[in-house]
Amino acid sequence: MKNFFESIPVAVEEAARIDRAGTFRTFWSVVLPMARPAVMTIVIMSFQGSWNELNHFIVSTQSPQLTTLTKGVASLASG
Numbered sequence: 001m002k003n004f005f006e007s008i009p010v011a012v013e014e015a016a017r018i019d020r021a022g023t024f025r026t027f028w029s030v031v032l033p034m035a036r037p038a039v040m041t042i043v044i045m046s047f048q049g050s051w052n053e054l055n056h057f058i059v060s061t062q063s064p065q066l067t068t069l070t071k072g073v074a075s076l077a078s079g
Contacts, residue, residue: 004038005031 008031015027032039058071067075 001035001042004035008034071074 008038012030012034013026016030021029023049054074058066061067061071
């Protein structure tokens with residue numbers, strides 16, 4: 001993400017400043033929409049990592065005494 005934000009041209013931020021946008025408005029209305037692909041990539045990768053850890057946990061804890069709420073909800077949802 002750091003590299004993506006550093007790759008945004010300074011001229012874009014300067015244009016927002018010329019249009020009287022503050023720091024927050026520049027970030028929210030100009031920079032963040034440009035960063036949408038990078039943000040979505042991070043969201044997908046984070047979800048995938050969490051999903052893989054859940055599957056690992058479900059496989060490694062077969063005892064009913066070790067069942068957590070997450071595993072119980074997953075087993076109820078799957079039937």
